[in-house]
Amino acid sequence: MEHYHQKMQSTIGDWKPLIGVSEKLLAGKEVANDEAPSSLLPLLKLMQLIMKITKESEWDWSNPAIQETFKGMAESHLYKMFAEATVGVVSSIIRTVEIGTLVEVGTGPGQVTERLCEEMRQHNIAVPIIISDKSPTISDVGEKLRKSFPQLTINDFVWDFKKDPPRELVEKLTKPVLLFERFCIPYGGYESIDKICPIADILIMVEDLNLTGKKEAYDVIMERIGAQFFVYAEAKKYLEKHFSFIHICDSKTIEAMNLPVTDFTLAIK
Numbered sequence: 001m002e003h004y005h006q007k008m009q010s011t012i013g014d015w016k017p018l019i020g021v022s023e024k025l026l027a028g029k030e031v032a033n034d035e036a037p038s039s040l041l042p043l044l045k046l047m048q049l050i051m052k053i054t055k056e057s058e059w060d061w062s063n064p065a066i067q068e069t070f071k072g073m074a075e076s077h078l079y080k081m082f083a084e085a086t087v088g089v090v091s092s093i094i095r096t097v098e099i100g101t102l103v104e105v106g107t108g109p110g111q112v113t114e115r116l117c118e119e120m121r122q123h124n125i126a127v128p129i130i131i132s133d134k135s136p137t138i139s140d141v142g143e144k145l146r147k148s149f150p151q152l153t154i155n156d157f158v159w160d161f162k163k164d165p166p167r168e169l170v171e172k173l174t175k176p177v178l179l180f181e182r183f184c185i186p187y188g189g190y191e192s193i194d195k196i197c198p199i200a201d202i203l204i205m206v207e208d209l210n211l212t213g214k215k216e217a218y219d220v221i222m223e224r225i226g227a228q229f230f231v232y233a234e235a236k237k238y239l240e241k242h243f244s245f246i247h248i249c250d251s252k253t254i255e256a257m258n259l260p261v262t263d264f265t266l267a268i269k
């Protein structure tokens with residue numbers, strides 16, 4: 001988290017221009033790329049894509065064009081920074097305590113997973129991994145990872161986390177289970193926390209959880225693709241049903257940059 005803190009400060013600096021550009025986009029106006037700091041360009045591009053696609057059709061995660069855009073975003077500096085911190089937190093836990101199974105929900109194209117597998121290979125760790133997504137393309141992601149990391153046990157499942165996990169997935173779990181996810185729970189709503197957490201002994205939740213209660217234009221734009229506005233206080237109520245220890249990992253960064261959200265929540269049974 002210290003590494004993440006240094007990087008956030010040096011890369012993003014001021015995030016507030018995002019409010020102005022998202023307000024313009026929501027009002028249907030054009031926004032030039034240089035209206036946002038270059039580090040925030042991936043977010044601007046995502047919002048532009050959402051405004052364009054949702055005007056013409058339904059948002060469909062399985063749509064190859066959308067998957068491709070997210071893949072591109074995941075390769076951006078901004079998302080890599082989040083991926084690096086996610087992998088850093090997950091891998092420091094699996095190097096410190098014995099974990100039976102690693103589970104990821106909403107894996108998407110699997111960039112975070114791939115980096116984690118790389119990290120595991122470097123440290124000679126072979127905790128079995130289960131990846132999952134509601135999109136059936138998860139089987140291709142699983143296939144690709146198994147090919148790249150033959151020494152690891154990687155299973156993939158289609159799991160819509162608005163529902164209970166598939167029985168076949170649960171049967172593969174060995175306790176303690178470390179479950180992690182990035183940027184997907186708000187697509188399922190708060191109730192999906194109740195579906196995901198029963199199988200997790202430790203949870204790493206990498207999500208924008210709002211701390212101020214104020215909904216901005218970018219939150220409204222994200223709602224267009226089904227990502228609900230998630231408030232930390234409310235999410236915490238759900239997490240408290242399943243975990244006794246809940247911790248905001250990025251408080252130092254939030255304070256230093258005056259951020260309206262926390263991005264790294266750790267919860268332990």
Ligand SMILES: C[S@@+](CC[C@H](N)C(=O)[O-])C[C@H]1O[C@@H](n2cnc3c(N)ncnc32)[C@H](O)[C@@H]1O
Pocket residue numbers: 061070074105106107108109110111112132133134135159160161162181182183184187188
């Ligand atoms: C923004 S992408 C994030 C992908 C990946 N976690 C990452 O950080 O690169 C959101 C992912 O959540 C998945 N998703 C959305 N709603 C879901 C649901 N109800 N159950 C399971 N996955 C879901 C989508 O299919 C998509 O792959």
